[in-house]
Amino acid sequence: xxxxAKNITCLRGHRQLFTDLSFTVNSGEVLLVEGENGSxxxxxxxxxxxxxxxxxxxxxxxxxxxxxxxxDYSQQMVWVSHRNGINDSLTAKENIQLSIxxxxxxxxxxxxxxxxxxxxxxxxxxxxxxxxxxxxRLALSRLLTQQASLWILDEPQGALDKAGIELLDNLITEHVxxxxxxxxxxxxxxxxxxxxxxTCRL
Amino acid sequence: xxxxxxxxDVYSLISSEFxxxxxxxxxxxxPLLFFVLVCLLFPLGIxxxxxxxxxxxxxIIWAAALLxxxxxxxxxFRTEYDDGRLELMVLANHSLxxxxxxxxxxxxxxNVLPLILLSPIIASALGMSFDVQITLILSLLLGTPVxxxxxxxxxxxxxxxxxxxxxLALLVLPLYVPVLIFGTSAxxxxxxxMSAAGPLYVLAALCVLSLTLSPFAIVSAIKIGVSx
Amino acid sequence: xxKWLHTMASSAWFYRFSGKMIPWLMGIFGVLFLVGLYxxxxxxxxxxxxxxxxxxxxIHVPAAWMSLFIYIVMAVYGFIALVWRIKLAEVLLISxxxxxxxxxxxxxxxxxxxxxxxxxxxxxxxxxLTSELLLLFLYWGVIGLYAAIEDKRTASRAVxxxxxxxxxxxxxxxYSVEWWNTLHQGSSVTLTDKPSMATEMLIPxxxxxxxxxxxxxxxxxxxxxxxxxxxxxxxxxLKQVIEENNHE
Numbered sequence: 001x002x003x004x005a006k007n008i009t010c011l012r013g014h015r016q017l018f019t020d021l022s023f024t025v026n027s028g029e030v031l032l033v034e035g036e037n038g039s040x041x042x043x044x045x046x047x048x049x050x051x052x053x054x055x056x057x058x059x060x061x062x063x064x065x066x067x068x069x070x071x072d073y074s075q076q077m078v079w080v081s082h083r084n085g086i087n088d089s090l091t092a093k094e095n096i097q098l099s100i101x102x103x104x105x106x107x108x109x110x111x112x113x114x115x116x117x118x119x120x121x122x123x124x125x126x127x128x129x130x131x132x133x134x135x136x137r138l139a140l141s142r143l144l145t146q147q148a149s150l151w152i153l154d155e156p157q158g159a160l161d162k163a164g165i166e167l168l169d170n171l172i173t174e175h176v177x178x179x180x181x182x183x184x185x186x187x188x189x190x191x192x193x194x195x196x197x198x199t200c201r202l
Numbered sequence: 203x204x205x206x207x208x209x210x211d212v213y214s215l216i217s218s219e220f221x222x223x224x225x226x227x228x229x230x231x232x233p234l235l236f237f238v239l240v241c242l243l244f245p246l247g248i249x250x251x252x253x254x255x256x257x258x259x260x261x262i263i264w265a266a267a268l269l270x271x272x273x274x275x276x277x278x279f280r281t282e283y284d285d286g287r288l289e290l291m292v293l294a295n296h297s298l299x300x301x302x303x304x305x306x307x308x309x310x311x312x313n314v315l316p317l318i319l320l321s322p323i324i325a326s327a328l329g330m331s332f333d334v335q336i337t338l339i340l341s342l343l344l345g346t347p348v349x350x351x352x353x354x355x356x357x358x359x360x361x362x363x364x365x366x367x368x369x370l371a372l373l374v375l376p377l378y379v380p381v382l383i384f385g386t387s388a389x390x391x392x393x394x395x396m397s398a399a400g401p402l403y404v405l406a407a408l409c410v411l412s413l414t415l416s417p418f419a420i421v422s423a424i425k426i427g428v429s430x
Numbered sequence: 431x432x433k434w435l436h437t438m439a440s441s442a443w444f445y446r447f448s449g450k451m452i453p454w455l456m457g458i459f460g461v462l463f464l465v466g467l468y469x470x471x472x473x474x475x476x477x478x479x480x481x482x483x484x485x486x487x488x489i490h491v492p493a494a495w496m497s498l499f500i501y502i503v504m505a506v507y508g509f510i511a512l513v514w515r516i517k518l519a520e521v522l523l524i525s526x527x528x529x530x531x532x533x534x535x536x537x538x539x540x541x542x543x544x545x546x547x548x549x550x551x552x553x554x555x556x557x558x559l560t561s562e563l564l565l566l567f568l569y570w571g572v573i574g575l576y577a578a579i580e581d582k583r584t585a586s587r588a589v590x591x592x593x594x595x596x597x598x599x600x601x602x603x604x605y606s607v608e609w610w611n612t613l614h615q616g617s618s619v620t621l622t623d624k625p626s627m628a629t630e631m632l633i634p635x636x637x638x639x640x641x642x643x644x645x646x647x648x649x650x651x652x653x654x655x656x657x658x659x660x661x662x663x664x665x666x667x668l669k670q671v672i673e674e675n676n677h678e
Contacts, residue, residue: 013581014663051289052429074293083286089222101214102294102301126225355595359588363578373571373592376564377599380606387613408602415598419591422512426587 001027001062001076001149001181003048008057010043017043020057023200025181027149030172030195033185035202041185042082044202045154048183049079061150075103077150082158084139086127092138093123096145103146117141118167132159143171151175153184211296212304219308233270233313234320240266241324252329259328260338260389264382267317267342268349272371272378274313275353278305283361283427292428299417302424306417310350318342330393337392337402341385344405351416352377358423362430381408441658442667444518448651455648462641469634477631483547490540492639493533494558496646497565498600500530504572505597508590518654520586521661523593524576525653529646531569537562557611561604568596582661 003025010017017040025031033041046052048059050066050073059066066073086095096110114123117137127135136159143151151172157165169192172182176195184190190197223230244262245255282288291301318339325335356373360366388401470488477484504526511519541559542552553559572589579585662668 011583046429049293051292071295075295077293079289079293081286081289083284085286085290087218087222087285087287089225090218094218094221097214098218099290101211102290102296104211104295352595356592359575359592360578362581362584362588366578369571369574369578372567372574376567376571376603377595379564380599380602383606383610387610390613404606419595422591423588426584426591430581430584 001179002060003150003181003183004060005048006057006060008044008047008054008059010040010047011055012040012043018202021200022057023198025183025198027179027181028176028196029181030176030192030197031181031183032190032197032199033183033202034199035185035187037187039202041187041202042154044200045081045152045183045185049077049152050074051079076148077152078143078146078148080139080142080151080153080156082155084135085142086135086138088128089126091124091126092119092130095127095138096141099142100145105145105147108145113141113144116144118163133161133164136160137164137167140168140171143175149180151180151182151184153182155185155187157186157190212300215296215301215304216308219305220312223308223312230312230316233274234316236273237266237270237317237320238324240269241328245328256329256393259325259330260334260386260393262328263321263324263338264341264345264385264389267314267321267346268378268382270317271314271346271349271353272374274309275350275357275374276367276370278309278354279358279361279424279427288361288424289428292425298421298424302417302420306350306354306420309354310347314346314350318346334389334393337398338389340402341388341398341405344402344409345381345385348381348405348408348412349378351412351420355416355419355423358420358427361423361427381405384408440667441518441662441665442670445655445658445667445671448655452648452651455644455651459641459644459648462637462644466634466638466641469630469637474631474634475628483544486540486544488634488638490537490544491635492642493537493540494562495639496642497530497534497537497562497569499643500526500533500646501565501568501593501600502597504530505593508593511586512590512594517661518658520583520590521654521657522650524572524586524589525650525657526646527569527572527576529649529653531566531573533642533646534562534566534569538566555611557608560611561607564603564607565600568600572596 005021005023008021009019021044023031033044035041043052047054050059050070053067061069061073061076087098090098092114093110096113100107111120111123114120117140119134119137119141122130122134127138130138136156140156156168160168172184173192173195175182241262244258248254248258279288282291292298294301321338321342322335325338330338353370353374356377357366357370360370360373363369384401384404388398388405391398391401466488470485474485476482504523507519507523507526510516511523538559541556541562545554545556545559546552572592575592576582576585576589579588659668
């Protein structure tokens with residue numbers, strides 16, 4: 001599995017966020033997109049996930065442009081943005097059930113997933129009552145329900161406490177060990193032990 | 203571990219819509235309340251003369267239903283857009299057209315169907331006879347989906363604008379006029395003792411047209427909104 | 431062929447080409463407009479029913495034709511912009527909208543002015559006038575939506591979809607309003623009822639219609655040039671043009 005970005009250019013209004021940006025990510029690698037606030041990290045990740053088209057250049061997955069294989073590509077990719085993408089009116093369990101339905105994934109043990117992300121016992125609690133960190137953990141559960149090879153994470157550490165960041169590290173390390181790929185953005189230093197981390201600075 | 207069948211998925215998606223609505227059930231009364239209040243204003247404002255009310259009743263009920271639907275439009279996809287759930291719908295493994303249709307079907311059942319069910323009561327209060335009420339209900343059943351579909355298409359285009367209330371009304375008004383005209387003209391025809399078939403057939407045609415074309419336009423608009 | 435089309439679609443080519451066309455078009459417009467005005471106001475005989483009041487038809491009818499024509503052209507631009515993602519089509523679309531709105535407004539005002547001597551009221555819910563009013567709202571909607579969305583590329587795509595929705599609805603709106611009008615008014619003669627016109631009356635009308643089309647072209651080119659400059663202030667072609675103008 002190879003993801004390549006070829007000469008991507010993005011404009012916002014009259015500002016050029018980035019021009020002719022290229023990188024390659026292979027299985028078992030982590031790409032860290034670094035930059036200040038407003039440098040275009042989220043925009044770049046949106047382009048890589050296929051939600052937004054670049055103003056020039058293309059993103060290629062296994063030698064095929066993602067615009068040509070849109071449906072297949074989104075099946076092999078999980079997107080976690082800095083907005084959680086969870087329904088505040090449902091319980092944690094219902095949210096996970098919904099994401100299983102949306103991604104048509106094989107039915108998994110929901111309680112096990114909740115335990116893995118540190119939300120054991122909160123299955124029937126309305127998400128409205130969750131703290132910001134708990135909501136983020138629930139959002140990360142999507143990484144487990146959708147078994148995809150490419151993870152695209154936009155500022156995943158937001159609102160997480162120390163244990164939460166450790167959880168994220170473990171998830172990423174496990175995923176990479178299983179030949180997965182991770183592209184993530186962060187505006188501060190991120191350290192992974194024993195992992196090949198490429199950086200892309202905007 | 204077994205994969206869910208497609209029907210299971212669709213059922214789960216529909217039921218989560220109803221579940222959320224149930225948990226916000228007092229909010230679901232808003233369009234209904236608005237509808238009743240608007241209909242109430244006219245006898246109060248114009249006078250209780252039965253003949254007058256009888257003549258303008260179809261127009262009042264149709265206009266009130268139209269306005270109630272217009273009000274509920276800003277809520278379709280708005281919370282999903284703000285939450286980040288709309289992006290997930292775009293990236294989901296189901297056809298976005300299917301997901302949109304499910305969402306709109308649920309929205310119609312929860313926001314519009316109560317109005318239609320309540321309309322005979324309002325119609326009676328305005329002096330409408332029973333056979334005219336039947337045409338009224340039929341015209342609403344055919345016309346309100348058009349209002350919802352066309353309205354959602356336009357409101358999805360305005361998702362990127364934070365406060366889109368008045369702009370939405372301006373955008374949607376010319377597109378709503380034909381439905382209003384044919385809806386009221388069907389009811390007026392029955393009230394005059396003539397056949398309402400003509401306008402009802404036109405409404406049915408508009409209904410089919412919007413059912414086939416709108417989902418695709420809505421999907422394009424969603425993709426535009428999500429790219430920001 | 432595609433290469434030629436893409437050259438035509440480039441902002442640089444368009445800017446230079448339109449700069450050369452505008453003076454010529456202005457000349458043509460001037461001639462047509464004066465001929466049409468003379469034909470309509472002086473040469474054409476007075477209508478036996480309406481007297482001289484009918485002469486407003488020489489502004490009203492071409493304006494109404496233009497209001498519809500421009501919307502359809504906008505829909506074509508919108509289609510091209512959505513399918514082939516050509517930026518110039520997007521700019522042409524949004525530059526046409528105020529011109530179309532102005533023609534629609536002109537048609538409404540002249541229609542209303544015509545109504546006063548004929549029917550004694552400024553507004554008569556005539557089917558055509560009501561359709562024109564709704565068309566004005568469609569134009570305002572396009573202008574409003576474009577103005578409200580900050581990112582202009584997104585705004586262009588949204589407005590293209592809106593214009594296509596509008597163009598599909600225009601025949602529906604037109605026929606529904608006509609239906610509504612005949613239901614409530616019976617078969618009265620409408621303001622824009624055109625019984626077979628005498629040739630001396632028809633020719634100035636066609637001349638004015640052509641003049642208005644040329645005016646649309648002039649106004650469109652000027653507005654598009656302005657919008658292109660606003661959209662691409664840092665582009666190479668613009669810097670070249672500024673340099674060329676400085677050397678003159």
